[in-house]
Amino acid sequence: MATLITISEVARRSGVAASALRFYEDKGLIQSERAGSGHRRYPRAVLRLVAFIVFAQRIGLSLEEIGAELAKLPRGRVPEGSDWAKLSATWSRRIDARIAELERLRAGLTGCIGCGCLSMERCKLANPGDRAARMGAGPRYWITGMSRSAT
Amino acid sequence: MATLITISEVARRSGVAASALRFYEDKGLIQSERAGSGHRRYPRAVLRLVAFIVFAQRIGLSLEEIGAELAKLPRGRVPEGSDWAKLSATWSRRIDARIAELERLRAGLTGCIGCGCLSMERCKLANPGDRAARMGAGPRYWITGMSRSAT
DNA sequence: CTACAAGTTAAAGTGAACTTGAAGTCAAGG
DNA sequence: CCTTGACTTCAAGTTCACTTTAACTTGTAG
Numbered sequence: 597m598a599t600l601i602t603i604s605e606v607a608r609r610s611g612v613a614a615s616a617l618r619f620y621e622d623k624g625l626i627q628s629e630r631a632g633s634g635h636r637r638y639p640r641a642v643l644r645l646v647a648f649i650v651f652a653q654r655i656g657l658s659l660e661e662i663g664a665e666l667a668k669l670p671r672g673r674v675p676e677g678s679d680w681a682k683l684s685a686t687w688s689r690r691i692d693a694r695i696a697e698l699e700r701l702r703a704g705l706t707g708c709i710g711c712g713c714l715s716m717e718r719c720k721l722a723n724p725g726d727r728a729a730r731m732g733a734g735p736r737y738w739i740t741g742m743s744r745s746a747t
Numbered sequence: 748m749a750t751l752i753t754i755s756e757v758a759r760r761s762g763v764a765a766s767a768l769r770f771y772e773d774k775g776l777i778q779s780e781r782a783g784s785g786h787r788r789y790p791r792a793v794l795r796l797v798a799f800i801v802f803a804q805r806i807g808l809s810l811e812e813i814g815a816e817l818a819k820l821p822r823g824r825v826p827e828g829s830d831w832a833k834l835s836a837t838w839s840r841r842i843d844a845r846i847a848e849l850e851r852l853r854a855g856l857t858g859c860i861g862c863g864c865l866s867m868e869r870c871k872l873a874n875p876g877d878r879a880a881r882m883g884a885g886p887r888y889w890i891t892g893m894s895r896s897a898t
Numbered sequence: 899c900t901a902c903a904a905g906t907t908a909a910a911g912t913g914a915a916c917t918t919g920a921a922g923t924c925a926a927g928g
Numbered sequence: 929c930c931t932t933g934a935c936t937t938c939a940a941g942t943t944c945a946c947t948t949t950a951a952c953t954t955g956t957a958g
Contacts, residue, residue, distance in 0.1 A: 602934085602935085603934095603935075604934075604935085614935090618936095618937095631935095633934095633935075633936085634935080634936060634937095635934075635935050635936075636935085636936090
């Protein structure tokens with residue numbers, strides 16, 4: 597098996613569409629070398645990189661944020677375990693915060709809505725102050741006001 | 748205080764922009780009567796309705812799904828506690844599922860990524876089979892394949 | 899009467915994350 | 929030589945949840 601793999605191979609093994617991989621490359625999230633034909637050739641390590649991107653998306657990071665994280669990886673060297681570990685250090689808090697919110701919402705589900713008291717004045721569950729801070733046009737950044745997010 | 752309130756009043760009290768309220772009305776999520784001038788007049792109960800919409804969005808439902816939920820409310824009658832309770836019955840499971848996933852991701856953060864083993868083959872954490880089921884164009888429906896979602 | 903605020907509609911724009919389509923290149927097989 | 933398949937680029941399209949803009953009408957205050 598070759599050290600360099602094609603885009604369709606990466607797509608097949610990662611489950612991410614080739615068009616998405618090109619898109620990520622445009623965004624600077626991944627890089628490729630080129631074969632003589634101009635076709636992309638990826639080093640094996642790109643699979644881990646793509647896995648990381650998918651993982652980070654599930655947690656709720658936007659591609660822009662992911663790009664910022666990836667920029668912290670060592671240049672020129674294939675990243676190793678400790679490099680990845682550094683990147684993910686702050687994420688735990690983020691996950692915790694989201695879990696806490698969901699638990700708050702679930703409590704409100706049986707309490708606030710269940711009893712029928714749901715109203716703007718009395719129930720702040722769904723309205724944790726972030727609606728005040730709008731950010732111009734576009735979608736509401738999933739209301740967290742911080743970044744995109746996942747179910 | 749009047750029984751019918753203006754759109755700006757609803758916007759002020761709910762924290763939802765007037766343009767968003769009109770948008771919700773276009774989508775059939777809320778309704779309004781009209782003053783002689785053609786201006787919208789909302790019954791007070793709309794505030795609870797809007798609170799419900801915001802709440803449901805935080806949980807991760809799309810407006811379309813929310814519309815489907817609201818369609819289950821009794822027609823012609825102002826919904827009461829038990830009506831709301833019925834709507835929110837299935838949501839708890841959804842919240843639980845999302846919390847479970849986040850906990851799985853957090854575990855992977857210290858385990859899979861932390862140790863550097865992260866790869867497509869060995870680590871299925873970020874790739875729970877839903878990437879297989881694409882749904883044509885547009886954004887990836889936040890990968891759950893089910894619906895939009897929140898951080 | 900004139901101003902002005904507050905509302906109306908319809909259409910177009912926004913941002914994220916991609917996908918799709920058009921048009922072209924390149925290597926291998928028959 | 930011709931076709932096929934895999935790839936390329938670039939531009940435009942798609943979805944969602946809105947916002948913004950433009951042009952217009954109405955009600956109230958001075």
